Amino acid sequence: MQMRRSIMAVSTVPLLAVLFYLFLAGATGAQIPPSDWGTVAKATKNIVVNIKVIKLYSQKGNSKEIGVTDKRDDLPSENEPSVGEGLSPRSYKEQASGSGFIISNDGYILTNSHVVDGAARVKVNLSDGRSFAAVIKGLDRKLDLALLKIEAEAPLPVANLGDSDLLNVGDGVIAIGNPFGLTQTVTAGIVSATGRMLYENNPDNFIQTDASINPGNSGGPLVNSRGEVVGINTAKIAGGDGLGFAIPINVVKTVLSQLKETGQVKRGWIGCSFQPLTPDLAKSFGAPNSEGLLIANIDKGHSADRAGFRRGDLILEFDGKIIRNISDFVSIFHATPVGKKVAVVLLRNNKRESAEVLIEDLNEVKASERKSLVYEKLGLMVVDYSDGEPRNIADKEANGLLVASIKLGGVADEAGIKEGDVVKDVDGNSIDGFVSFEKAMNDHNPSIPLRFLIFRGGSWIYITLQPDRVLAV
Structure with missing residues (x-):
C-alpha cells in the first residue's frame, strides 16, 4: 500500500502548528572524520540565534501562523498586553519561535519568512545570552526568506556562506537550531539529494537531508564539514523521518542584496x-x-x-x-x-x-491582467473564467475561476477538486478573479481547513483542503 506524504514546515509555532511549515538544508565539501564534527559545531554555534515572535490575531484569523502562548516572562516585551489588555475583545496574542543565523557583524540575520511574517514584535536571543529587539528589513514569501536587523554595541560573529552548488550526495552536514525551544541543538546527517522541487513551477530547488529537523529549526543553518553555511533549514515531509529540506545558500545570495536595499524581491516573469x-x-x-x-x-x-x-x-x-x-x-x-x-x-x-x-517584473504584472495563476501549495492552476473559451456553463454562473489543471497527488487532487470545476468562493469570500482569489488565500487562517465553494456540472459543492501539510520548523 502506497503511503501518502505531506510536506511540513517548522517553527516552534506551538505544537498546534507543528503541522504547518518546515524545511531543512544540505551540505558541501569533502568529508571529515566524525570526531571532527564537534569542532565544526563549536565553531559555528555562535552564529546561530533563537527568534521569538509575538503575533496578534483577530477572531477572523487572517494571520499566517498560530502558536501556543508561552509563559509571560518569555514574551518579547514585559509590557506587551495579554489577551483583553489593549486588544479588542475579539483579538488575542500568541507566541512562536524559530532559528536564524548572523550574516554581518553589524547585525543582519537570515531566517524563514514563515517564522516572522505577521509578527507584532520580534526578539533575537544570541548564543551568549544577550537579547535584542529585531526589525524585519525584508521578506520574500516565495523563497520563504526574511532578513532581520538588530543593533548590537559590538561587532557580532558572522556565518561563513559556502557554495551550495558544490554539494554532492553523501556529503556530511549538520543542522543547528532550536527545536521545541531546545537552544543550540545540533543534529548530523548527509545530503540525501540536491535539486529537489517540492512544488511544480516553484523557483526553488531544495537540498534534501536526513539530519533531524523539528519544529523550531526553521531558519537555522545547514552546515558542511568546513563550517560553511550551505542551506537554510525550512521543511520536512510530514510523517517522514529523515526527509528534511533546506533552501540552497546560493539561491539566497541571488536575492540578498534586494532584501537589504528594498525589503522585497523583484521576480521575473515571461x-x-x-x-x-x-x-x-x-x-x-x-x-x-x-x-x-x-x-x-x-x-x-x-x-x-x-x-x-x-x-x-x-x-x-x-x-x-x-x-x-x-x-x-x-x-x-x-x-x-x-x-x-x-x-x-x-x-x-x-x-x-x-x-x-x-524578463518582465512579476510585481508589475497585476493579478487582474494575468490569464492563469499557478498556486503551487494547492497543486492547481486556475484561469480567468471570462477568458473567452466556451465553458459549457450557464452565463449566469460565468464568474469565478476555472480549474484548468490539477497536479496529480497534490492537495487539490487529494481533496477531490477536478479540472473544469469553477471556484466561486473561498472561506466565505466571493471569487470574481485573481485579485479576490489571492486575497482570500493570503487571509486564510492556517489553523483550520481551507474551504472552497465549487460549481460543477450544474451543482454546488463545498470542498475542504489542507494546504499546510508543510510543517514550518
Whole structure:
C-alpha cells in the first residue's frame, strides 16, 4: 500500500502548528572524520540565534501562523498586553519561535519568512545570552526568506556562506537550531539529494537531508564539514523521518542584496507556463530525448508571446545554458535579473529556433491582467473564467475561476477538486478573479481547513483542503 506524504514546515509555532511549515538544508565539501564534527559545531554555534515572535490575531484569523502562548516572562516585551489588555475583545496574542543565523557583524540575520511574517514584535536571543529587539528589513514569501536587523554595541560573529552548488550526495552536514525551544541543538546527517522541487513551477530547488529537523529549526543553518553555511533549514515531509529540506545558500545570495536595499524581491516573469518533458511527450513532439522544458501555455501580450514562443515549443537553452529539465530552468530563471533580454533556443517541429525574450517584473504584472495563476501549495492552476473559451456553463454562473489543471497527488487532487470545476468562493469570500482569489488565500487562517465553494456540472459543492501539510520548523 502506497503511503501518502505531506510536506511540513517548522517553527516552534506551538505544537498546534507543528503541522504547518518546515524545511531543512544540505551540505558541501569533502568529508571529515566524525570526531571532527564537534569542532565544526563549536565553531559555528555562535552564529546561530533563537527568534521569538509575538503575533496578534483577530477572531477572523487572517494571520499566517498560530502558536501556543508561552509563559509571560518569555514574551518579547514585559509590557506587551495579554489577551483583553489593549486588544479588542475579539483579538488575542500568541507566541512562536524559530532559528536564524548572523550574516554581518553589524547585525543582519537570515531566517524563514514563515517564522516572522505577521509578527507584532520580534526578539533575537544570541548564543551568549544577550537579547535584542529585531526589525524585519525584508521578506520574500516565495523563497520563504526574511532578513532581520538588530543593533548590537559590538561587532557580532558572522556565518561563513559556502557554495551550495558544490554539494554532492553523501556529503556530511549538520543542522543547528532550536527545536521545541531546545537552544543550540545540533543534529548530523548527509545530503540525501540536491535539486529537489517540492512544488511544480516553484523557483526553488531544495537540498534534501536526513539530519533531524523539528519544529523550531526553521531558519537555522545547514552546515558542511568546513563550517560553511550551505542551506537554510525550512521543511520536512510530514510523517517522514529523515526527509528534511533546506533552501540552497546560493539561491539566497541571488536575492540578498534586494532584501537589504528594498525589503522585497523583484521576480521575473515571461508570461507562459511549463511542464516537464516526459519520455512519451518527447516522442509525441519528435524530440530526440526527454531533455528540455515543454511550454504548455502562453499569456497573450507578454514577453513570451512577443518573442514568438508557441504552445508546444521545447526550451533547450536559456541564457546560454542547457536546460535538461524543469529543475535546471527554474534555477537559471530565478537568478536572471528583471529587465534582461535572454537568448533562448527552442525546438519546434523538429527544428531548432532562436529567440530573445525580455524578463518582465512579476510585481508589475497585476493579478487582474494575468490569464492563469499557478498556486503551487494547492497543486492547481486556475484561469480567468471570462477568458473567452466556451465553458459549457450557464452565463449566469460565468464568474469565478476555472480549474484548468490539477497536479496529480497534490492537495487539490487529494481533496477531490477536478479540472473544469469553477471556484466561486473561498472561506466565505466571493471569487470574481485573481485579485479576490489571492486575497482570500493570503487571509486564510492556517489553523483550520481551507474551504472552497465549487460549481460543477450544474451543482454546488463545498470542498475542504489542507494546504499546510508543510510543517514550518
